[in-house]
Amino acid sequence: MSIGILGIKVGMTQIFNKEGLAYPATIIQAGPCTVTQIKTIKHHGYNAIQIGYWRVHTTCLTKAQLGHLNKVNTTALRYLAEYRVKSTEEFQLGNLVTAQDFKIGQSVHISGKKIGKGFSGCQKRHNFCRGPMSHGSKNHRQPGSIGPGTTPGRVFPGKRMAGRSRSIMSTIKNLQIIDINCSQNLIVIKGAVPGAKGSLLNIKI
Template sequence: MTSIGLLGKKIGMTQIFDNIGHTIPVTILQIGPCFVTEIKTIEKHGYNAVQVGYGIVKNQNLKKSELGHLIKSNLPSVKYLKEFRIESSRQFYLGEEIHSKDLQIGDYIDVQGKNIGKGFTGYQKRHKFTRGPMSHGSKNHRLPGSIGAGTTPGRVFPGKKMAGRSGNKKVTVKNLEIIDINQNNYFILVRGSVPGKNGNLISIKKK
């Protein structure tokens, strides 16, 4: 099939052992069940894409516009929608259920999710700046230092690394190997770590 993205959530991390006793750190992801909620074609929309829905909720948890979009195609109420561009959408049909059955052990996937938000943080935590001397006479322990010249240019350049909100950004981890698959619970185990807290929404794409 054409490579298409899937939605799911991060369950948590654990470890497993291979045949010779080596420890493998893995992240458990629950992938799907997802539903094809819209199919876009070059003829009608100018490009080929498949919109995937995930996370069944009650009708009252959705806006009327969101609910109408799903009801007209006789689809369940899903909380999350994400569009994936593909080369051809002919092999998909509206309402099709897709999940981890389309993946195999040994496949490599890209996993995207929001990393953990750390709030408003300083220079050392946010940008890994080194601190100043901690001796008694030092007047610079955790200060930023110079942020630009005075007269010329007389301003701070945009993008200067300064204190601010840290984390809560979209991060993609590439080429994670699928170690095991549990079709009954829609679980897959991938080698390594995945961004975000347990329970966070993630999307995967097969390489």
Template sequence: MRLGMLGRKVGMTQIFNKEGETIPVTLLKIGPCTITQIKKNYDNKNINVQIGYEYTNPNKLKKPILGHLKKNRLPCFKYLKEYQIMDISNLEVGKIINIKKLKIGSYINISGYSIGKGFSGYQKRHHFSRGPMSHGSKNHRQPGSIGAGTTPGRVFPGKKMAGRMGNKKVTIRNLKIININTEKSLLTIKGSVPGKNGSIIYIYNK
């Protein structure tokens, strides 16, 4: 696995190719990120590389993180993320990484937290069908029976019912890079990306 980067989702739009077809794309502002730590694992061959993204006020950081950054003479970062890689050639603490090494047409994986929908009913959350809407029906949006009676006398864990929807980590693989703007650190990705506009995302490729 190659070293990944952090960024923010800017928003969605659409572009047209040479044939006049519409392509839905997502704009991402990626990096620049700084390597804050390189830690070797003696149990396996993988190496943990920590990167920092987005400068912040030192007063907003906790003391352990602040001491960790000061020890390596690094600026204060709001977000820290660790990646496991096999090769650390040409990598050192304090090196800045950006999107210059990415290529148009290549594929990357993007992880982020989906938009939270709050407490949702079983129809919206699990796409269940509704009850009859005729006069006299008392089961329009009710879940109905949720378990057997005497045996087993309980509801099994994992039953699809109403509950919190969204706000979960989602990874979308093999998203194609349409365009790269190195001056503004912008990536144009074909398709959708989890999260709302302005949310933090993680990109990496294998």
């Protein structure tokens, strides 16, 4: 029943193999996740399994979210994710998805939100050219004109300007699982994954 799982990035370490070579590794606290909805072709047009992760207090969710989770008599879960499957016969509402459902040596795709680079200017964020650096120039790293004058008298939406940079979703494919700790629901991935420590990760097969 290995479909995918949600987890939290614990941090990075290094692991030595039998030859003494060190490999970078990422430790992920994966699950346990609860199956909260089963979608079928007959009712929804496609087969998929929805799982929930990270128990929270009921005040952290809306009434609509709580009503959706109450249908399967589960606790309040903050994060939901959906995975397409060929058949839903193996799954039942309320089943748990844990690190035990994965295998060492298996390849997975991991998605997460990048750390980002904070508030950045136009040159770093959009690769703008700088102005002349000679004496007397008053346009070194300024963005320049941002719009026309009286007509239309406003800045068009989508104008490339300074702001929060590169904190976007990213996916790294074909990462290898090199170790699994089923008692603590830990999965060790070879290499680095997107996101900072404590960020949410989506592990897909």
